[in-house]
Amino acid sequence: MKRIFSIVFFLVSIFAQAQLIVKDADSLSLHYATKMKTLIDRNQSLNNQYSIDLYGVSIYASAADKKLAKPEYKITWSELPLFKLVIKNETREEAQRILLEKGAGPFPPEIQKAYILRTPLSSEFVPMDGKPLNGMRIALDPGHFANDSLTSRVEDKYIDFYVKEQGKTDSTHINFFEAQLTYATASSLALFLRGYGAEVMTTIPEQGKTALGKTYWDWKKTDYAHALDSMLRVRPSDANLLKLKNPKFKNDDRLIFRYVFRDVELRKRAALINAFRPDLTVIIHYNVDEKNKDWKVPTKKNYCMAFVGGSFSAGELGDSEKRFDFLRLLLTDELDQSISFSGQVTSHFKKHLNVPLAKKSDAEYLQTSCTKTESEGVYGRNLSLCRLVQGVLIYGETLYQDNEKECIWLNDEKQEGEIKSLKMPRTQLVAEAYLLGILDWAAQQKR
Ligand SMILES: [Zn+2]
Structure with a gap:
């Protein structure tokens, strides 16, 4: 009897699985296995947290779960279209909740039903004569927030040194x-984009404020204690967080910034961007020569580059949210499109700014933390925003601020600590380079 039962069980399970094999299962599994190897699993070290086969993709919380064949997330090839619709239509949090609840089983009937009737969200982008970006929603994220020396020290993002300029007797204070x-660049870019018909949002409401709508110092006064406590509830034994509970570090702003504020604020940036449901997201940063740390003198080096998501390594799949994004970036075309969009922008970085694009050998982090993509100067890197922001994005890192020529050019834009609008400030040229890439991308979308 037992034997008959197990034969029946075996036949039923074969039948159930056979039903799941879709016509193009071979090419789908090959496609996603290749994408995983080249763009997602950077060092081929995550093999025990996923499987890709003729039935679909499974993500496991641990190696032990994989051995037990207990996936946390599972998408069969036949479920792939519905998965993509859920990701496109639901908020990131809701999509994650639906997928966690689904687990290895099918999508619940109410989700299947809801999506049969639902018209998926689509872009309002309809180019018109003279308005090539008409209706395109573009989110701009100017990196960092300091607009005074003290705050710039807290977030450790400043240039402060003297250079000897040709033909001048005194050194110039840079x-x-x-x-x-980044704020000046985003402001110029927003103006350009609106002129071409785009709808633009910016994560930083005004210069000097953070994406939380207040200064770092106001946040510390009103929100810090609560933020630290809620982080400790999630990670009660985190040594860095516990250290901040010690009164000795009550006013250690660099630690507060590093272990609490940065994460809170980056999450806010991502939430603002995702709520806007942009067609494109432009994350704006300026780079420095890493080998020139602590940036006391200028460097001769100068490169541009851009980052997109992917490039996970061991230790970066520690919770179900990260594993959700790992799955999302694998199975949607967000990453593929970001690589192609970013490549269009970086080609304008090179031409318009006359600064070369970085090769992998040009910076150590490009070799240790990044994957090469098919677009020149575009690298996969698992930065928080590259992971948390949904849709097509570029995380641009234009020119080295500490470069001997750039630093003088950038410094000339200032007047009493503020960036003023000169006839052709360097930040405006950078904004133009982004604009040219966006216009190329838009033209290609409607071809
Ligand atoms: Zn930056």
Whole structure:
């Protein structure tokens, strides 16, 4: 009897699985296995947390779960279209909740039903004569926030040194903060984009404020204690967080920034961007020569580059949210499109700014933390925003602020600590380079 039961069980399970094999299962599994190897699993070290086969993709919380064949998330090839619709239509949090609840089983009937009737969200982008970006929703995220020396020290994003300029007897004091450059760039770019018909949102409401709508100092006064406590509830034994509970570190702003504020604020940036449901997201940063740390003198080096998501390594799949994004980036075309969009922008970085694009050998982090993509100067890197922001994005890192020529050019834009609009400030040229890439991308979308 037992034997008959197990034969029946075996036949039923074969039948159930056979039903799941779709016509193009071979090409689908090959396609996603290749994408996983080249763009997602950077060092081929995550093999015990996923499987890709003729039935679909499974993600496991641990190696032990994989041995037990207990996936946390599972998408069969026949479920792939519905998975993509859920990701496109639901918020990131809701999509994750639905998929966690689904687990290895099918999508619940109410989800299947809801999506038969639902018209999927679509872009309002309809180019018109003279308005090539008409209706395109574009989110701009100017990196960092400091607009004064003290705050720039807290987030450690400033240039402060003297250079000897040709033909001048005295040395010039070079002093600016990365947030001033990114804010000026985003402001110029927003104007350009609106002129071409785009709908634009910016994560930083005004210069000097953070994405939380207040200064770092106001946040510390009103929200810090609560933020630290809620982080401790999730990670009660985190040594860095526990250290901040010690009164000795009550006013250690660099630690508070590093272990609490940064994460809170980056999450807020991502939430603002995702709520806007952009067609494109432009994350704006300026780079420095890593080998020139602590940036006391200028460097001769100068490169541009851009990051997109992917490039996970061991230790970066520690919770179900991260594993959700791992699955999302694998199975949607968000990453593929970001690579192609970013490549269009970086080609304008090179031409318009006359700065070369970085090769992998040009910076150590490109070799240790990044994957090469098919677009020149575009690298996969598992940065928080590259992972948390949904849709097509570029995380641009234009030119080295500490470069001997760039630093003078950038410094000339300032007047009494503020970035003023000169005839052709460097940040405006950078904004134009982004604009040219966006226009190329838009033209291609409707071809
Ligand atoms: Zn930056």
